[in-house]
Amino acid sequence: MVSQEVKMDRVVADLAPPPYHPLSSNIIFKGTIHLGQxxxxxxxxxxxxxxxxxxxxxxxxxxxxxxxxxxxxxxxxxxxxxxxxxxxxxxxxxxxxxxxxxxxxxxxxxxxxxxxxxxxxxxxxxxxxxxxxxxxxxxxxxxxxxxxxxxxxxxxxxxxxxxxxxxxxxxxxxxxxxxxxxxxxxxxxxxxxxxxxxxxxxxxxxxxxxxxxxxxxxxxxxxxxxxxxxxxxxxxxxxxxxxxxxxxxxxxxxxxxxxxxxxxxxxxxxxxxxxxxxxxxxxxxxxxxxxxxxxxxxxxxxxxxxxxxxxxxxxxxxxxxxxxxxxxxxNYSKHPYVLPDFMDVFAWSIPFVIEKVIKMLISVIKPQGKYFTSFDEQSKARLKELEENVSKSNEFNTETVEKIISHIRAIREKNEMIIRGETFNDGHAEVVPITNPLRPKLEDDTESFMNAIMRDRVNEKRPELTNIR
Missing domain, CATH: 3.60.21.10 (Metallo-dependent phosphatases)
Known part of the structure; x- marks a missing residue:
């Protein structure tokens, strides 16, 4: 029985949450040991x-x-x-x-x-x-x-x-x-x-x-x-x-x-x-x-x-x-949504957060335009000194940061594609974009079927893997 408090705490209150505990062995197995459980x-x-x-x-x-x-x-x-x-x-x-x-x-x-x-x-x-x-x-x-x-x-x-x-x-x-x-x-x-x-x-x-x-x-x-x-x-x-x-x-x-x-x-x-x-x-x-x-x-x-x-x-x-x-x-039946690689929503959102944080840090280190003019004179002086020190430092490389941002952006865009239904969501290694967003209703759509086959063809091939016994 699902408690009323748990159900009210959910976004969709009438949707029962999954069972919290694994099913008991006494419930799963029947019969005696002699007869075989x-x-x-x-x-x-x-x-x-x-x-x-x-x-x-x-x-x-x-x-x-x-x-x-x-x-x-x-x-x-x-x-x-x-x-x-x-x-x-x-x-x-x-x-x-x-x-x-x-x-x-x-x-x-x-x-x-x-x-x-x-x-x-x-x-x-x-x-x-x-x-x-x-x-x-x-x-x-x-x-x-x-x-x-x-x-x-x-x-x-x-x-x-x-x-x-x-x-x-x-x-x-x-x-x-x-x-x-x-x-x-x-x-x-x-x-x-x-x-x-x-x-x-x-x-x-x-x-x-x-x-x-x-x-x-x-x-x-x-x-x-x-x-x-x-x-x-x-x-x-x-x-x-x-x-x-x-x-x-x-x-x-x-x-x-x-x-x-x-x-x-x-x-x-x-x-x-x-x-x-x-x-x-x-x-x-x-x-x-x-x-x-x-x-x-x-x-x-x-x-x-x-x-x-x-x-x-x-x-x-x-x-x-x-x-x-x-x-x-x-036709297909609706099922609970699962993020690829069984990620939780926090792990899935990390690329979004990292991209924003890096951009914020760059804005602080290399202030420009209206953001710069919003500081008082003392803050401007300190930021100017920080910018000069950073530019002299061998540890800070603008090109490297841009590459990091580009990589994080690619991960973020991939995650967005998955949520929008524009790529296969099966946890496999290959990212295969699909041209048209998914429609919720299954239709007799030959073009979409053939499009999916063509874009998923790479995953129909037997992979080259080693160390498999």
Missing amino acids: KPDWRVLKDHFFREGTITKSDALKIIHQAELIFKKEDNLMQLSDPVTVVGDIHGQYYDMMKLLDLGGSPEKTKYLFLGDYVDRGMFSIEVILLLYSLKINYPSTIYMIRGNHECRQMTSMFSFRRECIYKYDLEVYESFMDSFDCLPMACILNGSFLAVHGGLSPELVSIRDLETMDRFTEPARAGLQCDLLWSDPIDIPDGRLPEVYRNNETRGCSYFFGGEACRKFLKDNDLVSVIRAHEAQKDGYKMLFWNGTDFPSTITIFSAPNYCDCYKNKGAIIKFDNSTLNIQQY
């Missing part, structure tokens, strides 16, 4: 929605329990319908609430999640802890495979590592990484569909290649595991390529695959289609008809609407039932 996912779902937290020990317990389940699963899982297939979520917790409502209660619905649970969005920990809690409660109906962001390299480049350190510490981050190493790589649906995060590989000749690969590792920059996570279908209506697989310059690794590669793989393995995620889609999904039939040979599903708070795309999920494929779309 499972996290109450309904309690966690509501608690995280209200921006609540849990203790480090409880987070580690959930991660460890889920990891033990993943370790027992095969590289390639076999599922039959009915099942709901979910694409990228990317830390968009409040949009995940919508997809769980549309997809069906996890208590009664089989789910297959295609990876990319973390990064870009600012609520990745809440997303992954809730998914892990669902997996622990329903290990035979909740299935998760690995995405290209479930690794040390990508989470260090983007926001998840910083989020873990901000909300917990490095130990929690490393525990998440160890659990990501255990995630399965792919799934066969109804014996006819290959579900994978990225796509096909020249090293993937038979589905048996998936069964024998070593998945318990940080993904390399080349090879079967890399391609399963990173490859893309070529975005050409007929799928024609000069070669069967073309180097993927957009990603900086892996390949583009076209109609020839897809048709051969599907035919040789008696499959109908490839279902994958990995790429933002304006409508939340995209179908590529390369096999000359009425059924698409490749289906891309993307479940993070208004990706990065600026793409203006829809989210979508696939519902399989009685061998029938239905796609359900949805």
Whole structure:
């Protein structure tokens, strides 16, 4: 219960503040030790929605329990319908609430999640802890495979590592990484569909290649595991390529695959289609008809609407039932605002303050115009003496001060762009300006979607990082 005093002290009095204390372990876990204590996912779902937290020990317990389940699963899982297939979520917790409502209660619905649970969005920990809690409660109906962001390299480049350190510490981050190493790589649906995060590989000749690969590792920059996570279908209506697989310059690794590669793989393995995620889609999904039939040979599903708070795309999920494929779309949900790098408002405002203070000091040291004439004669004399001493000093360099001001101004302008919605706010390293301010209502705006894709392209490429085990 929120006290009346606390609510009245808020700018928006009818908006309840986040829970002050982490949720108690006795509330999170149910059952006896003998039967195994499972996290109450309904309690966690509501608690995280209200921006609540849990203790480090409880987070580690959930991660460890889920990891033990993943370790027992095969590289390639076999599922039959009915099942709901979910694409990228990317830390968009409040949009995940919508997809769980549309997809069906996890208590009664089989789910297959295609990876990319973390990064870009600012609520990745809440997303992954809730998914892990669902997996622990329903290990035979909740299935998760690995995405290209479930690794040390990508989470260090983007926001998840910083989020873990901000909300917990490095130990929690490393525990998440160890659990990501255990995630399965792919799934066969109804014996006819290959579900994978990225796509096909020249090293993937038979589905048996998936069964024998070593998945318990940080993904390399080349090879079967890399391609399963990173490859893309070529975005050409007929799928024609000069070669069967073309180097993927957009990603900086892996390949583009076209109609020839897809048709051969599907035919040789008696499959109908490839279902994958990995790429933002304006409508939340995209179908590529390369096999000359009425059924698409490749289906891309993307479940993070208004990706990065600026793409203006829809989210979508696939519902399989009685061998029938239905796609359900949805718009984005409002979420609490978080400053980049999880800064508080004081840290965010420091560049503004520093810039003003430096200008004030320069005005005092080098007074001019009306400011100078406002002093009495004695003050003028003292300031004149100070100015002469400063000009003779080797420690004061006007050019250096101007460079400092310029640097501080750049930081200040970047912060202003974020507040105005003119740059991506996901805590990643690259600052990417967007030409048009965001509109609060999600619109069917192809131009804005394409503009966001072009300006975010640098972040679609795999980074060059060292010292990643």
